Structures are given as C-alpha cells and as structure tokens.
Amino acid sequence: MITMDDIVREGHPALRKTTDEVSIPPQQEDKQILEEMLEYLRNSQDDEICDRYGLRPGVGLAAPQINVLKRMLAVHFTDQNDRLYSYGLFNPKIISHSVERSYLTSGEGCLSVDREVPGYVPRHRRITIKAIDLEGQEVKLRLKDFAAIVFQHEIDHLNGVMFYDHINQDNPFKEPENAKPIDR
Template identity: 70%
Template sequence: MITMEDIIRDGHPTLRKVAAEVAMPPSDVDKQILSSLLEYVINSQNSEISAKYGLRPGIGLAAPQINVSKRMIAVHLTDDKEELYSYALFNPRIISHSVEKSYLQSGEGCLSVDEPIPGYVQRHARITVKGVNLEGKEIKLRLKGLPAICFQHEIDHLNGIMFYDYIDKQNPFKQVEGAIPIER
C-alpha cells in the first residue's frame, strides 16, 4: 500500500523527467504499481482509511510521484453530475483537445506539493484520452470539466510538467478570456 512517505516531493528530479513508455503487455510488477496508485487515490478519499494511515486526499496520482518514471496514472473522482471516473491507465495520451480552455476556480493542488500555490491553471476544456487499462484493453475517454482537468494534470506528470508551471507569475489570478471556470 502506498502511503504519504512513498510520494516524492516537489524538487525531486524524477518529477521533472519524461517518463518511459510501459512495455505491452505490462509486467506483473507494472500491474501491481498501477493497481497501488488507484488503491491510494480511492483510500485517500475514505475518511476512516485516510485518518488511520495519514493519507492526504487526492483525486489522481501518477507513477513518477512515487519515484517510478513510467507512464502510468490513476484517477478516481466524480464529475458535477456525480458520475464516477475511476481509471488506472498505462501509457495514457491526449489524442485530441478543444481550443476552448477551462480552469479550476479554487486552483489546483498536488500530492507532491506540500504548500498551496494560488493561481489559475489553464487547461483544455475537453480532451480525448487513450490508454490501456489493467485488463490490457485499450480504452478511449472523452472528458470535460473536472475529469478533463485531472487527466491533464496527471498526464503532465508523465512529461515532467508541474501544475504551477502554467500559473502566470505576474498575475496568478488573471482571467482567462473565454475560459470555463470549474467549481470543485
């Protein structure tokens, strides 16, 4: 089971590396790592389990955040219609995106960043993601709202990009013209 001690913090060199593709079919070790990423995110949202193990709640986690530089992410969240998005993916990639932008009104956070970093993070409002699930099946997801933002955040981790790289240093809360504000 992954704990907060397993999650590397901002400044660690692995967080700035481009992660390696996972060979298909995935090894048992890679399947176990991906499974444990999803398990952490699910457990972190359960108040009893998170209190017992000292887990910080999160909606997504990428393998580089546990110092494994491979292209694996896990996401577990509900959208504004209470639809559940619970996915563990090998080699996820964004295959298309909208020109229209969106951002979280409350700003983004990250399990690898201990302090809050205020500001708007511009993301694509809609994306299509392809990846391979734990069963080895290729899946394609069309996403918008919070799920789209979360997937972009986690896929950025696979490319060595941190959320605060997108925040305008001079004007962190600069309104993004025509962008859709997303409430969390």
Template identity: 70%
Template sequence: MITMKDIVREGHPALRKKSKEVVMPPSEEEVKTLKKMLEFLKNSQDDELCEKYKLRPGVGLAAPQLGITKRMIAVHFEDFNGKKYSYGLFNPKIISHSVEQAYLAAGEGCLSVDRPIEGYVPRYARITVKATDIEGNEIKLRLKDYAAIVMQHEIDHLNGVMFYDHINEDNPFHAPSNARAIE
C-alpha cells in the same frame, strides 16, 4: 499499501523527467504498482483510512510521484455532476482537445506539493485520451471540465510538468479570454 511516505515531493528529479512508455503487455510488477496507485486514491478518500494512515485525499496519482518514471497514472473521483471515474492507465495520451479552456476556480493542488499555491491553471476544457487500462484493453475516453482537468494534471506529471508551471507568473489569477471557471 502506498502511504504519503511513498510519495516524492517537489524537488525530486523524477517529477521533472519525461517518463518512458510502458511496453505492452505490462509486466506483473507494473500491473501491481498501478493497482496499488488506484488503491491509494480510494483509501485517501475514505475518512477513516485517511486518519488512520495519515493520508492526504487525492483524485489522481502518476507513477513519477512514486519516483517511477513510467507512463502510468491512476484517477479515482466523481465529477461535479456525480459521474464516477476510476481508472488505472498505461501510456495515456491526449489525442485531441478543444480550443476552449477551463480552470478550477479554487485552483489545483498536488500530493507532491506540500504548500498552497494560488492561481488559475488554464487547461483544455475537453480532451480525448487513448490509453491501455489495467486489464490490457485499449480505451478511448472523452472527458470534459473537471474530469479533463484531472486527467491533464496527471498526464503532465508524465512529461515532467507541475501544475504551477501553467500559472501566469505576473498575474496568477489571470483567466485567458477563452477559458471558463469550473466551480
């Protein structure tokens, strides 16, 4: 079981490296790791388990956050309209995106960042992602708003990008003219 002690923090070199593609089909070990990542997210959203194992609630986890520089991510969350998303993905890739941008009004956080960082993180409002799921199926996901933001945050980890790299240094609460707030 993955716990907070397994998650690397800011400053760890894996968080700034570009991750390697996972060769298909994935190894048993890679599938096991991805399943554990998804399990961590589910556990982190269970109040009882959160308290028992001192977990921080999370909606996404990328392999580099475990010090593994492979293109693997897990997401488990419900968007603001109650739609559920739960995926373990190998080699996720954004194949198209909107011109329009969006950002979370409350800002973003990260399991690898132990300090609050204020500011807007502009991202694409809509994206299409291609990936291979845990069962080995090629899938295409069309995501918008919160779901698109979560997915972009995790894919950024695979490219060595942290969420705060997107925040305007001179004016952290600057909203680009083509961006809308997601409340």
C-alpha cells in the same frame, strides 16, 4: 500499500523527468504498482483510512510521484454529474483537445506539493485520450471540465510538468482567455 511516505515531494528529480512508455502487455510488476496507486486514491477518500494512515486526499496519482519513471497514472473521483472515473492507465495520450479552455476557480493542488500555490491553471476544456487499462484493453475517453482537468494534471506529471508551471507568474489570478471557470 502506498502511503504519503512513498510520495516524492517538490524538488525531487523524478517530478521533472519525462517518463518511459510501458511495454504492452504490461508486466505483472507494472500492473501491481498501478493497482496500488489506484488503491491509494480510494483509501485517501475514506476518512477512517485517511486518519489511520495519515493520508492526504487525492483524485489522481502519476507514477513519477512515487519515483517510478513510467507512463502510468491512476484517477478516482466523481464529476459534477456524479459519474465515477476510476481508472489505472498505461501510456495515456491526449489525441485531441478543444480550443476552449477551463480552469478550477479554487486552483489546483498536488500530493507532491506541500504548500498552497495560488493562481489559475489554464487547461483544455475538452480532451480525448487513448490508453491501455489494467485489463490490457485499449480505452478511449472523452473528457470535459473537471474530468479533463484531472487527466491533464496527471499526464503533465508524465512529462515532467508541474501544475504551477501553467500559472501566469505576473498575474496568477488573471482569467485565462476563452475559458470556462469550474467550481469544485
């Protein structure tokens, strides 16, 4: 079981590295790691398990955050329409995105960042991604608003990018142009 002790923090070199593609079909070891990442997210959203193991709640986790430099991510959350997104994905790739942007009005957080980082993080409002799921099937997901933000945050981790790299350093709360604010 993954716990907060397994999650590397800001400053760890793995968080700034570009990750390697996972060979398809995935090895059993890679599937196991990805299943454990998804399990962490489910556990982190259960108050009792959170308290017992000292977990921080999360909606997404990328492999570099547990010091695994492979293109794997897990997400587990519901969007504003109560649609559940619960995926473990290998080699996710954004294949298209909107010009229109969005941002979370509350800002973004990260399991690897133990501090508040104030500011708006501009993201594409809509994206389409392709990936391989835990069953080895290719999936194509069209995402918008909060779901698109979560996936972009995690895919950034696979490229060594942290969410605060996107914040306007001179004016952190400057509303991004052509962007829809998302309350969460």
